[in-house]
Amino acid sequence: MPQLFCNISWMREYQGHLRIDQPDDQPQRGGRWVLEHGTAHECCNFLPDDNGIIYGHVETWRGDEDGYDTQIRIENLGASIDDQYVDNIDVIWMATHENGGRRVVGWYRNARIYRHRQTHDYYPTNQHQRDNVDSFRITAKKENTYLITENNRELRLGSGGKGWPGHSPIFYPEDRSKNKRMAAFLKRLDDFMNGIVIQHAEPEQLTFNPEASGQSTVYVANVRQMHRIHGMVVNELYDNLKRKYRNKVIFNTQLIDIAIAGDRNLEKIFEVKTGNDKQSIYTGIGQLIFHSKADPNIHKILVLPQSNNGYGEFYSLFDAMGIWISEYYIDEDENITFEYLPD
Secondary structure: OOEEEEEOOEOOOOOOOOOOOOOOOOOEOOOHHHHHHOOOHHHHOOOEOOOOEEEEOOOOEEOOOOOEEOOOOHHHHOOOOOOOEEEEEEEEEEEEOOOOOEEEEEEEEEEEEEEEEEEOOOOOOHHHHHOOOOEEEEEEEHHHEEEOOHHHOOOEOOOOOOOOOOOOOEEOOOOHHHOHHHHHHHHHHHHHHOOOOOOOOOHHHOOOOOOOOOEEEEEOOOEEEEEOHHHHHHHHHHHHHHHHOOOOEEEOOOOOOEEEEEOOEEEEEEEEOOOOOHHHHHHHHHHHHHHHOOOOOOEEEEEEEOOOOOOHHHHHHHHHHOEEEEEEEEOOOOOEEEEOOOO
């Protein structure tokens, strides 16, 4: 089925921005409009009307208020040049993570995509009216949509080079064979959308792509500096493991922080957390079990910040689930030391 990728701002739920009975869901990292106005038309992209229809928005306006609206080139998706919409398209929504890089946040299946912006005759919901969301580009039935929860948006797109999305909010994958990494990503995405977790791959397809680290400027209510600790720890862990396991294939995927394979079999998976609160630990445990399909032959390692109190209260749980704990410490010069890495 043809696919269309749409880049939007990052939100928790896309159920509206200015909400009455729930905390506001502030759009973030959505370009100049979001920065200047603090809102975005995609804020209701996963909010159905009373008939179970969801109206999706991706920004196609170019320039300021004197600019112009662009078309979605639906002829790239199988429509004719005279068609005003095309049906049965998978729409992949992506947004920029706070650690950098675009992540898949959800999708519509069997969607209708309009060539031109459509205006509502009346607001689909009170929330649409509250946020003044008066137009849309894409529709889908609620049962054909899926939003990935914020803590589980781990499908990372690559960047740079032919075949990857550029700065345009609209991306047509087209010929997958032109970029082997893009083709591999789309295969993983297909598997994820169909509920399949792939554990094995050809060795030549398994590579490690460093995560973003260092300083970045993030616009929320004001400008703040965010330190990309997760990427820094993952990259340093990779360097340590590369020295420790010289004859193994060490790689990462859109879902797994680091994995080690030998003889084409997955042997170890590592999940890195930058917090040692219970929520981070529970999330890490779930990710390790999910990505390993609870296979007892795959060594599962949860990498956590060093704790002054230790993790003793969790050891019985870790042992029961076959999870190994490795701790790391970052000194004032940002040197990272790992303890208890598995043999």
